[in-house]
Amino acid sequence: MENGTHYRTCHLCEAMCGVAIDVKDGRIASIKGDDKDPFSRGHICPKAVALQDLHEDPDRLRKPVRKTTAGWQEMEWDEAFDLVADKLHQTRKDHGRNSIGVYLGNPNVHNHGSLVSTMPFLRAIGSQNRFSATSNDQLPHMLASLEMFGHQILFPIPDIDHTDLFICIGANPMASNGSLMTVPDFRGRLKALQQRGGRMVVVDPRRTETAKLADQFHFIRPGSDALMLMAMVHTLFEEDLVDLGPAERLVKDVDLLRLASLPYTPEAVSEHTGLGAEDIRTLARDLATTRKAALYTRMGTSTQRFGGVATWLAYCLNILTGKLDTPGGVLFTQPAIDLVELGAMSGQNGHFAKRHSRVRSLPEFAGEYPASTMADEMLAPGDGQIRAFVTVAGNPVLSSPNGRRLEEALGGLDFMVSVDYYLNETTCHADVILPPTAALERSHYDLIFSMFAVRNFAKYSEALFDAGPDSRHDWQILLELAHRLEKRRKGGQLPLRSELGWRAFKQIGPDPILDMLLRAGPYGADVGRVRGALQPAIDLAMDILPKRHPLRGLAQLSPLNRRWQELPKGLSLKALKDNPNGVDLGPLQPSLPDRLYTRDGKINLAPRRYLEDLGRLHEALTAPFPEALQLIGRRHVRSNNSWMHNSHRLVKGKDRCTLMIHPKDASRLGLQASDSAQISAESRTITLPVEITEDIMPGVVSIPHGWGHDRDGTGQRIAADHAGASINDVLSDDNVDPLSGTSVLNGQTVNVKVWRPERQRKRA
Template sequence: MKTTHYHTCNLCEAMCGIEIEHRGDEILAIRGDKEDPFSRGHVCPKAVALQDLHQDPDRLRHPVKRTVDGWVPISWDEALDETARRLHEVQERHGKNAVALYFGNPTAHNHGALFTLLPLVKALHTRQRYSATSADQLPHQLAAWQLFGNQAMFPIPDIDHTDYFLVIGGNPLASNGSIMTVPDVKNRLKALKKRGGKLVVIDPRRTETAGVASEHHFIRPGSDVYLLLAIIQVLFKELLVAPGKLDKLLDGKSDLQKLTENWTPEKVTEAVGISPDAIRKLARDIAVAPRAAIYGRVGLTTSPHSTLSAWLVYVLNIITGNLDREGGVMFTKPAFDVVALGAIGGEAGSFDRYRSRVHGYPEFSGEFPVTTLADEMLTPGQGQVKAFVTHAGNPVLSCPDGNKLDRALEGLEFMVSIDLYINETSRHANIILPPTGQLEHGQFDPIFQAVAVRNVVKYAAAPFAKPEDALHDWEILHGLATRLNRLKAKTQRERLQIAATDRLMRKLGDTGMIDLGLRLGPYGTGGKVMEQLKREGVHNLPKLAWQLLRGKHKGLTLQTLKDNPHGIDLGPLQPALPERLFTRDQRINLVPALYFRALQGLPVPKAPKEDEMLVIGRRHVRSNNSWMHNSQRLVKGKSRCNVMIHPQDAERLQVGEGDDVVLSSDAGNITLPVWISEDIMPGVISVPHGWGHDRQGVLLDVARRAGGASINDVLTTGRVESVTAMAQLNGVPVKVEAAAKPTSPKRTRTKKVAADA
């Protein structure tokens, strides 16, 4: 019998509602859910590929252990017991920091994993923590913490009401938004222009978004900070600074003016590649727009000065009166309030409390930047990383200098990967623990609901039952944390506490944790409990949780969401300041000391060497980092892993369409075909991220046949962002040369005959 199930696509941040028509375990069709109030029936090609991922023969469905004879299946008890024991033994021999953790991008798409990460982190109690954060959005989190008091307080563009939308280094038509969850973005941008608004894109490439923009400006990669400084200089110079209602909450406005007064459009024009007149027009257009929203994303936040750039984007919104107002950038009021809950749990943010062993890089929110991960494994001495835990991550492809990390992983004493596949990273593991697939667990998005362009909430039950002898992510992570705590327990009291926590977690399950969060949220009736938690601390949560879950409740609960399978629209974003500020004095300091110091030493950029070009990434709607290339639907057709290059540069290098070029740096080299296009700046090349699945031992059949190469094999860990030492992935100089063309078979035979003669 055919059944239609309403679900949420979890392959990117857009949270598109889908309807899955299936007969038993056979998927017949995947379509957009027209009754989803947020996505309004929109889906991109990734949603249909959920069928490929669900049925993928390469997907692991039971724990496996690496032996001299290859991978062999083992039981869950054996896998979890051995993993906990081996990790504990490494820490006993080498110290707690000898174990490192890495969490990948898909972790944020799995509510069960998000709820149980912290207990595992606490059980291992290591400073060697890493994640995709430091190859992606760390500058945004740092700026949110410094300005608003909480690393998850992201100002979100009110795209449905703005009159002027400025996008710097982002491509929402390909990404469906990023730290701006915005499904059906194409129609939302059409509506913006239809009501007389403007979409302005600043990017080294004429992206898909730039292609529909009212205005597009090419900008030299890595120079965003200079453009932003010049725009702010013009605003002060021409008396266009007008914070409006926020003025009474601001400190540091005069400091900002002094710091930017010398960064004139004339001073930065050569570095940026935009004329002084165009820079002044940008500043004036922002200032005179009735409602404006300035948004910067990956191209900006993975550049040489991304810390300053992300901060200046927020500052620009503030001083033009566009923070916390309709049509500007606003804060969500999420049903599951990860911002407030994080603050209560001591996760509001931190920076530079301690530094990494090898390079002395600063921690952010308890994590080190991925740029030091391989060296922490390769460098001998006290504190050397000897064991590694990954969850839903593939840093060999997603972090700079994948070849160096490859070498580092080979030398570990023990490694475990919680992953669905044997990929470039997990192939080094001793044990792989595969969780249930995307359609075998419920879907709830506490992170992406908190960065959505409207206040929305939705829970989707799993369309397919959890297979027998399978575990969800939260069960794996909780099982490891519990076993590690038991191994470390020294007293009977500790053992009893561990047992009690284990019983509580298993009884709650992931759905119980969702229900609790909703009841504690702003649409629930647990406000008094939240206030009590703020006063007494999160350690009282278990007792208060049971009281709240057992009591009568008229507010929003999990049952409410189950009764509304298409999701619930909670309304547009609303003004929230100063009540929502988490700073101690509920004020906003425009120039925290961190940024003041960084601006003092900001150099004027140098032009790349004559034989070098600046490389940037490239997003495609049918891809998302490295983890979707084993779907034939997503990789079919002409290869998208190529080097986009301007005709002028192609002529200079004497290469034609489809010819191979070699990209090289101190890290290594790769060879890829050329795509010649005027949609990229001269002197710049663009290569998509996450390709190149040809390493030995990778068991991804479709991905291996798709070809390509990893751009991160050329990007070195020696080139880091100036303040946080996070990965620099855009605006990196690389050497580009035409590849030697193979000799034709006829010519080769002629040479051989001549030689024989």
């Protein structure tokens, strides 16, 4: 790599911040924010400088390794591919296709190469036992989008750059830089909002980093968000504040929601939520009467016992107050590569509960079962038991509930392979680890998070460093395994046409596909010269073909669509390479009804599965709230996932893996700031230092996620020196939202007591 400044997108969280990386003598000299990036405008968080640590990490695996009685031994790639393909093929042959399980971690969605190669790999595996981080994260949002708008990844995004009221519930964008709302420099955007006379209101069980900047803050008891949101819906109907705005002719079943909200008066939910009735009414009134306003919810509302209902109600509130498809409200993005439309063209809008898991009968979503049942499927004998397992860029031992039980399950497998460049708490159970190149050794384009951005934007980053001849990108690893599995399934030889197709796919890689999608998209080829000749045919296709006909979809996505006439044109891979700081594609714009994918072209305000779950919500309304302490997670700006804890820049400073507890609860339990506390639920126990603070609601305790690096057999030395404890070692994997199958990560009850180790006996 030549000396000088190279521009890139930081891939360590959803924010897509632009970075300027100075290289000198083949090494990184500095990492700074890219002032010329039109989206992030020079902003970076502390994670960005850790790109150097991750790239240069001596603990990172560079060659395949296999576990032996003498320890881990390096292998050649061909030998490793053959071993893995043989083991997986034999498992499928002996025990059926569902005897192989697959888990995909969330780094995959930051990697366009992995995304392009994942589907061929999963098809070659052929198993229904698929899992991912989705059910520990954003599944309720995907379900609501599928049920209400007809597509699982069509998310309404707050137009924060133009809103005058931002209501933030169960989210901490100051630490996350947004989640399902890609928003670099949230602090700067909030400052601009407040300078134009706007306000931010935060509702959370903890006074988060975001809450400390809010104009108004309310504590709320964990797991009660759905009650508060339903009381806000009740208020809108009761006070005649419902105004659907631009979406009025598109919304159906408003009366069903009105009837469903009748029992949930603000007075009825006040004690359970911890909010005063008038505070709830004021929230509803302010949302309804502020012309440019947006309500946003995230992890705190989605990963709880009523995650499905709470997320649905948040969508409903934006719709009922006319904020959907309105500048300053919530809008749908129009990315350069429209995976929403591409998915719809191929019939991949999403699906839910087409089948249920073998052991606990939990619903699948988009072909994946909830992560909370992975251990069940490995431990319970019978037809379909998982006997071999594949993980790709994931560490579910630390990121899924009841990690110790999952460890037990992984230890009993016949075979396990991990595509990962760390020997971590999950991959240490593998028989073979296949390490891909690091992020700076491959090109980058954010296919997924461009769809969630608060402004339409496109940016491509070329590989910064040469990966070397004896390395493999993750897309190469997945495609090679898929190819070899297909050959074994076909008796060792594929038809010539199929064989040539595999070879071509492996040779061209993801970037030519990326270029094709950019050119064919709404910002693609400049078609001014040919528009006159082709426009009649395009218009005819749009008029006479059925709404979901593939040819109509191609016409709709094409730059020739009249809808895109005002958009900038000429986007291609070359154009992005010529603009390494990125290309601004403009603010979010109204897009209804074209953006709906429901069969009748209407917004389903009251899907039946949500109405049916309200019986459970009403039971919560009439039951006493828990007297035991309720546990919530938290996030720090220096820590996104467990794999970032091997960077000395990110873990330095004071210990952040602590138990946050309110002074009243600490006093009642006899805890002092210098103590450690034992946190337990049933037989699951962890120990953490105590942090006493009024920033946590009484009756609530908080532990950050992603820690717990004290396991034996791992190979991350810095992480082990800052081990902390895993919140998932105390959370139950039996506790899921029955509506969506989402893991309950917030609101489980725990016991807390002082922990003082016995004094060591004096040596004789």
